[in-house]
Amino acid sequence: MKIARLFLFLLLCLVQFSYSQEAKKLIYKAFGSKDSSDYYFKLAKKNIKTPADEAEYYFGKNGRCNDYNQPDSCVFYGLIAIQKFKKIGNSNSLYYVYNNIAASYRKQGQYEKAISYILDGLKLAETENKEYWLANYNSNISLNYHDFESYQKGILYGKKALNYGLKAKNRDKKSITFALNAIAINFDDWNKPDSALYYHKKVFNYVKGKDTLDYSHTYNNIGNTYMKQKKYKEAESWIKRAMIIGDLNSNGIKDARYYYENATHYTNLATIAYNLDDFAKAETLFDKAYFFVKNSKSAEKFRDYFQQRYLFNKKRKNLEKTVEFQENYIKLRDSVFELERAKTFTELETKYQTAKKEKLLIEKEAEAKQKNTMLIGISLLAFFIALIGFLIYRQQKQKNVQQKQEYKLKKEISKIETHNKLQEQRLSISRDLHDNIGAQLTFIISSVDNIKYAFDITNEKLDHKLSHISNFAKETILELRDTIWAMNSNEITFEDLEIRINNYIEKAKEAKDQISFSFAIDPELKTQKLTSVQGMNIYRTIQEAVNNSIKYANASIISINAKKIENRIKISIQDNGIGFDLVTVEKGNGLKNMQKRIEEIGGEFHLSSSNEGTLIEVIL
Known part of the structure; x- marks a missing residue:
């Protein structure tokens, strides 16, 4: 992103006071x-x-x-x-x-x-407490110390900046990379190239892809470090990449950054050329460098340029030019980077740190005094509040104990009464079902059987119909007994359920002796308690699944398994029958009722079927 546009974006988005449209x-x-x-x-x-x-x-x-x-x-x-x-x-x-x-x-x-x-x-x-700006300003201090060749302090402030950048919200990429650059160039000019390269290349941990277009200076700085190690070819490669990225990033806009970076690039490339004894190429590059140095208006770039021109002319033994550029270099260094100014710079920083410490000391003293006064007042107030609170607490505690005992007693009485009433209602309904509906169904079975034996029925269709009515009534009696069993039980264990299911399987074996049944239940599940509704719904689901396998699946094996998996119970009913297509088949009441029963008790119902059989899984 271009500097001007980036600045504009921050201008319009971050300021607190609105401009007129x-x-x-x-x-x-x-x-x-x-x-x-x-x-x-x-x-x-x-x-x-x-x-x-x-x-x-x-x-x-x-x-x-x-x-x-x-x-x-x-x-x-x-x-x-x-x-x-x-x-x-x-x-x-x-x-x-x-x-x-x-x-x-x-x-x-x-x-x-x-x-x-x-x-x-x-x-x-x-x-x-603006962490982004704390990072930014500390990086700037680091760069200023670098210019005055106080590299150890430059690294100290660079690392402070890095710490603030890493703590900032969303770990601000710009402030982190700015700090890494400041640390690296201090190490570089302190003649510690390995540390310099470590921090320069660490930038690429935070900047990838198109974002590297904003970091041509990092490529140049890496090249600069290689140049000081006399690895000139590697240095030249990195600096040229920096130039390409810089040109792409500028989009033709020749702003301050454009001139500053190119002044650096061409000065470095000229330095590489003369160190490789290519003096003609070095002269051409120095001429280009001067154009950018002049337009950058940077004292730092002028200093670097004069220093390298002086060393270049010294190497090719041009005494006149060596003296000229050496004088320019010394004059600029003494005027801009003189020791007296470095001292002023250090004094300013020391004054800032001293004022900061004094402010903190005054604030701490005032805070301590305020805390002591508050502590005395709070202590006295706390004593009286505690005394009053203790008296109120003791009285309230006695009252609470009495109320708690009364409430507990009433709750227990109410619970017993409710349980007794519920049990009475259950027994009454069970008796009605057994005595009335059960007796009526038994009468129907007896009447049908009497008709069959009393009359010589030659109509096969009628004989089949009467047998169907008798069998239907018998099945209804069995279901009625199951319902009465569930109603008369406050709780049902898996062991009760196992007995009931085994009875059902035994009857199923009599009807279909060619089918092999198996029923396995984990021993640790046998004492697991269920409510009567849970027990009945599970039993009916298993019963319906087995019944479907017998009627429609043409299965030779039907297996039922109940297991405990962590804090869940898994029940599976599986056959090896012909299966059916879940997409095309129309779900009847049996399948819908099974799913509904399991969902009513908070369970999961899963059904899968293929030509190798059908599997129903219930997870509670």
Whole structure:
């Protein structure tokens, strides 16, 4: 993403105070158009309606000048924006302004001013606990220490920045990679290439695919480290890749980043060329490098360029040019990177750290004093509250014990009464079923049998019909007995269920002696208790499944198994019959009733069938 567009996105999305619609459109056009930028900024200024609009206008100018390498103007508009944002209390935008001003001063070699604004931003970030900006500002301090060749402190602040980046929400990729870069270049110039390469290449743990287009500087830095190890061919490969990525990323926009990065690339490639004794190529590359160095307006890039030109001319024994570039290098180094300025830089940081410690000390003392006062007051209040609470508690405890005993007694009496009434109702219904319906069904069976024996029935169809009625009545009596059994039981164990199912299987064997039945139940399940409804529904489901296998499956083997699997019970009924197509077959009442019965008791019903047989699984 282009720097200008990225900045615009942050401008429009992160600020707390809204722009007027017209001004917003104009500021967008100002960022998007290089040639007409001033024109649109003028129009935007005319559409300012509130103090927030005015602050954002200067914020936009500050960002634009920073992106397009106008450091003096960036500082001018940034200082106005700072005052405006402080008045309206917009700290989000202040972070960017501090960052832009510091970048402009660093570019000009005014490091003491740069660090001053970085520390202003750092104070604000610490107050609001903004981990992204804590990481960003610490990385900037690391880079400033690097420029003054204080590499150990540079690494210390780089690692602080990395720690903040890793702690930030969503582990912000940009702040992490910025910190890794700061650590790596300090190791690089401290002559620790292995550590430098480790941190440079660690960037690719966080940046992959198209995102690497924003990280051409990482490729260049890796090349730079290889160059210092005199691995010139590897170095050249990495730097050229950096140039290709940089060109793709710029999209033809020649902003501050474009000139700064190309100044680095061409200076490094020229250095490689002269170290490989290709002086003609080195001269051409140095000429190209100078064009970008001049347009980058970076004191750091001028210093690096003069230093390498001086070493290049020294190698090819051009005394006049060696002296010229050496003088330029020394003059710039002494003016920009002089020891006195380094001392000022360190003093600023020490002053910041001292103020920070003093503030923390005062806050701790005030907090301790407040805590002591509060502790005494709370202690006295707690004593009286505890005393009153104890008296109330003791009285309430006695009352609660009495109420609990009364409630428990009433509950037990109510439970017994309810149980007795329910048992009486069950017994009454059972007697009615047995005495009335059972007697009537027995009478039907007896009457049918008497008719068959009393009359010489020659009509085979009628004889078959009478036999069917008699058998149906007998089956109904058996089902009635099962229902009465379930109703008279508060609880049913699997052992009870096993006895009932075995009785049913024995009767089934008599009807179909060519079918082999098997029924297995885990011993640990036998004492497992079920409610009467659960027991009856399971029994009816097994009964229906076996009945279907006998009637329709043409099976020779029917097996029933009940197992305990962890905290679940699995019952399976399987035959080796002809099966049926689950898609095309129309489910009758039998299959639907089985599924409904199991779902009523909170179980799962599974049915599968093929030409090798049918399997029904019930999971409780």
